[in-house]
Amino acid sequence: MSEPGVMPEDVLGGLLPPDRAAERHPVAVIECHEEIPCDTCRWVCPVGAVIKPSITTPPRVDWDRCTGCGTCLMSCPGLAIFMVRLRGEWADVYVPYEFSPLPRRGEVVAALDRMGEKIAEAEVVLSVRSRDGTGMVAVRVPREAAHVVRAVRAGGSR
Numbered sequence: 800m801s802e803p804g805v806m807p808e809d810v811l812g813g814l815l816p817p818d819r820a821a822e823r824h825p826v827a828v829i830e831c832h833e834e835i836p837c838d839t840c841r842w843v844c845p846v847g848a849v850i851k852p853s854i855t856t857p858p859r860v861d862w863d864r865c866t867g868c869g870t871c872l873m874s875c876p877g878l879a880i881f882m883v884r885l886r887g888e889w890a891d892v893y894v895p896y897e898f899s900p901l902p903r904r905g906e907v908v909a910a911l912d913r914m915g916e917k918i919a920e921a922e923v924v925l926s927v928r929s930r931d932g933t934g935m936v937a938v939r940v941p942r943e944a945a946h947v948v949r950a951v952r953a954g955g956s957r
């Protein structure tokens with residue numbers, strides 16, 4: 800049995816993009832595997848890259864279609880969508896950010912894992928807010944942390 804709130808490793812493995820896709824440009828990583836009645840990610844995607852045959856079917860990403868626009872990430876009510884771009888020895892990890900103020904580009908923040916534990920200090924490389932106020936922050940981390948970092952906290956040294 801898995802711990803509540805923790806994605807089983809075998810499930811997680813099936814949700815991660817192939818390196819070849821994430822090396823081209825940012826791609827969505829949707830870590831939503833419960834059969835919940837929600838399909839916001841499917842209908843906001845402008846290119847039909849979210850595969851979701853019914854409202855309760857967990858979403859999957861067509862990484863050949865995904866353009867990395869970030870719309871689904873900033874629209875997901877469950878904060879379950881991220882984006883990853885692999886850049887040689889580095890990776891940019893894009894996460895939703897609900898607090899104010901948004902960390903600014905160039906700021907150093909704490910990069911956190913799925914349990915909220917600090918993994919490293921990381922530089923913010925992108926910081927945007929959608930029209931409805933949802934934030935998206937991207938941090939640059941070592942490549943091996945591409946699928947470990949899933950949140951950030953302002954104030955990198957804390």
Ligand code: SF4
Nearest residue numbers: 844865866868869871
């Ligand atoms: S990042 Fe953009 S293109 Fe990719 S799945 Fe999300 S909404 Fe669609």
Ligand code: SF4
Nearest residue numbers: 831837839840875877
């Ligand atoms: S919008 Fe978020 S919570 Fe809803 S189905 Fe998509 S990934 Fe899951």
